[in-house]
Amino acid sequence: MKQKWIYSIKTMSVTFGLASISSLSLAAIQGLHFSHKDWEIACDNTGTCRAAGYQSDSDMDRPVSVLLERAAGVNSNIKARVQILPLAAATPTRQLQLQIASTPYGVIGLNREGIGQLSTDQTRALLQAVQGTSPVLFKNVQSRWNLSTAGASAVLLKMDEFQRRLSTPSALIRPGKKSDQTVLKAAAIPKIQIPKYQSGKVTQAKLKTAAGQQMIRKLQATTNEDQCDLLFSQNFMPDDVMTIYPINAQNQLVQIPCWRGAYNVGSGFWLMDQNRQLKQLVTTSGETFNKGQIFSGQKVRGLGDCVRQDQWAWNGKKFVKSFSSLTVQCKGFAGGAWNLPTYVSKVIYPAK
Structure with a gap:
């Protein structure tokens, strides 16, 4: 692995x-x-x-x-x-x-x-x-x-x-x-408007069930083993599940565990239509989905003091990068002394 x-x-x-x-x-x-x-x-x-x-x-x-x-x-x-x-x-x-x-x-x-x-x-x-x-x-x-x-x-x-x-x-x-x-001129911070999305009932299924296996076969056809080795080895843990988040009447987001390493784990997030046809592979190193954004945080070193963070936001059509940061030294500061982003944006959440 x-x-x-x-x-x-x-x-x-x-x-x-x-x-x-x-x-x-x-x-x-x-x-x-x-x-x-x-x-x-x-x-x-x-x-x-x-x-x-x-x-x-x-x-x-x-x-x-x-x-x-x-x-x-x-x-x-x-x-x-x-x-x-x-x-x-x-x-x-x-x-x-x-x-x-x-x-x-x-x-x-x-x-x-x-x-x-x-x-x-x-x-x-x-x-x-x-x-x-x-x-x-x-x-x-x-x-x-x-x-x-x-x-x-x-x-x-x-x-x-x-x-x-x-x-x-x-x-x-x-x-x-x-x-x-x-001299390079400053660029404006990109704005990402998250539209109102259907925050309905989240469903889950065990990966060894018929529904889980059917989804795995579908994703195997659109994902390679280097991206998501658990899809192919199926060395899932007993409590691993497929999670489906409703986005709107046309789209849903599917999360399945993709890999496990010595210090990190990563899930794949796939945007699909209601007929379960793939529209976008967002990431195979994600962790959670919340309020229209996918979040990823990976330990950079075995010490766990450095972190790489990535985020993707739903813009009504697809998920787009909304944040990236990386520190590789840290030197005793848990999580890093500073936030060192390589990509920033202003995410605008839908009005309540």
Whole structure:
């Protein structure tokens, strides 16, 4: 049985169909994820990029992460935040001092989650520091957290490349005199309107029944074993069922378990008409369906601290991608220190 925990290697790059520079001005922006050493970056379909840096593996007892966020567009500024663990070490003052190469750069206030916003001057100093090897330290009277700079330059260069800032005055790495007219412009967040759908009675059937076997045979003809091996091996658990969700008078959504790995499970979701004719295979790595959306959350590593999330929304005709995010480092932050999306949208639910 194939194992479905993904992205276990530390240094990796995932690029989701990055278009050529010449066509980006007309084509939709495609998201990107890239990781190098102790830093990673995700850029989404609006052109916004989020770079996250962490402590080195030798400092795992004091997790720290910095998030550098920048929207597309010539005049967009970098916003910087810091997050630390354990939270108990942030009390009682809820303040950290930023120190770079033994020089103090002021105090950062923390909220109850251990997250603090850096000032403009602190952000500028941090950006300069992470491109070198000078120690970057966050500390209070009780503890100290060391931010690694390893991988930061490569990640910030990837941000400049994605946002088409290379050699322009607004570039973070090696700015130049190239015209700012080449800089990627921000795209609007797509809106997905979920129409009123028939939230009627959900039905279920055991997969070993005649109804379950009939559906399995139908889906086998439209799905391959790599996508959904349980459809073909039928190594189902005793409590596995086929679930059918009514969508409207013409459509229904069918869910059947597809695979099990060491740390994850995935279900297939198929959109079918009332005659059980396939209209769309949405995903074979889904988990749940609720309020017109299919949700998927997969552990990226065996530790379970990193997560990949995907969502699809019903738009009245089919299910379309509504959200994707991926973190591959995490470094002690359960579920990830930050949300690093590669695709975002605004889902509009039907009025009650």
